[in-house]
Amino acid sequence: MKEYRVAYDLILDEIPYGARVLDLGCGDGQLLKLLQTTKKVKGFGVEISPEGVSQCVEKGLYCYQGDIDEGLNDYKDNSFDYVIVNQTLQSTKKPEVVIRESLRISLNAIFSFPNFAHYSLRLYSSFYGRMPKNKLLPYEWYETPNIHLLTIKDFRDFCNAFGYPIKKEMHFSTIRCHSVKLPAMPNLFAEYGFFILDGGPFTSDTI
């Protein structure tokens, strides 16, 4: 990989050869392209910016310009092997709907997001008394796209409350262009949460 992007290495390891993949918030399509070249996946993307869509077209990817909060209901139950929601869940308007729909349309759903309980963010707000701003959350409060910040514990609680089975957790921090898994006290020490949920049991009738 020429350029490190958050969680790409973990996702590439996870996705099996030839899978049908939907990347929600696919940006310029780099992850899908990587998955296509290394894993021969059949990939699709959803991206809100027309520039992102144009870059996907340039890469030969199929991409839909739209909000990921809308339009997922176009897809039939379990149309995908994997839905990927990488670093975008916290900026969706209705995360609950995105998660529910992801589980309906896919057998597996990957959610990775910045962990708002990471010690660096806890220290920042308690010492400075301001909204934290660092490599995890690089925006000023007034321009951040992150409107639904969450922690690893929050996501786990959510899954328990809604009865969504967690298949795998691989919370991690990025160290020298690698994702390093942190199994011990992840809610304090992992920069990013990484969950794989089982979407198999969920269809329009059961969700």
Added chain:
Amino acid sequence: MKAEIIPENSAGIVTTNYYTFAEPPDELLLVSGKKLGPITLAYETYGTLNSDKSNAILILHALSGSAHAAGYHAKKDMYPGWWDNYVGPGKTFDTSHYFIICSNVIGGCSGSTGPSSINPETGKEYGLDFPIVTIQDMVNAQYHLIKFFGIQKLLSVVGGSMGGMQALQWSISYPDMVQSVVAIATAASLSAQGIAFNEVGRQAIMLDPNWNYGDYYNNENPKNGLSLARMIGHITYLSEKLMHEKFGRRLQHSDIFKFHMDLEFEVESYLHHKGNDFVQRFDANSYLYITKAIDYFDLKNDFNGDLANAFVNVNSNYLVISFSSDWLYPTSQSREIVRALRMNSKNVIFTEIQSDKGHDTFLLPHEQLEHNIANFLKREFEKVHRK
């Protein structure tokens, strides 16, 4: 500006060709149940068909278009073909790589069989005896042209507006002949508002006393009616913002109102100019028939009221594009097509392009539109050759 110096990236001097088929007793069976034949289709080609015939792109025009998409017919021509901005060497539809075919439609008046053609049964122009043709009929006629070229599979079928309707229909009627579709500013069916505007245009023609129930070919043409129809149509192709920027409330010859009924505002004279230009090159009956074909087009209706059914058996990859300021074929209608494709897990790209220029954006130079189409075609070509 005349084309005495033809630009380097022009398709150059081109000629319209004609292909005739469906000679009786093998007439084309139309959707209405009537038969039409013989049929002549006008077409132009640009570029060279490669040895395995895998680089052919079919371009389909909108309501008032013709087979003349690019280049010039003669050095003295004032204007090049209708999509010259996009078709030529090094352009979006790069004629140094692709073989481009632009086909006229049946019902038209630019060299193809239509109401102004001679009816072999009577020896006179068809007029209103010409059968109603649909978008599906237009496509079925073009199928014969593509077969004539010996092309098994088109790399892409492309069109804007009514051309987009034909492109969608192509992928549904002939799923194994279409590798990809570029559907621009189009719809699976025209809105009630669109039908309303078409009907006003048709009434303008039919209320012209010269129209004479379509029998006017040996007399004065209903040019006032046709011109008015074009003026109405033209308003729907532009956005409010574009009209404001182009004309505002400016007056033509003075800064003060003259308080009379003659043309005063610039926008008025622009519309008259558009109307007058149009009657020089278009047949009023063709306008009636083609707008009717657009109104009848309804993929949902064709497939038991469910648009998703229309795309169950398609084998093409789609690029669907809408324009933010297009109110005649709004983005919501493109999304409807895309939704139906996604429900069938088909390969589709959708993008809404920001533009102030309304429905007609696709005819004007637009960098993002050009890049998206060019990149899509390039990748589709690669996909064909990787197989």
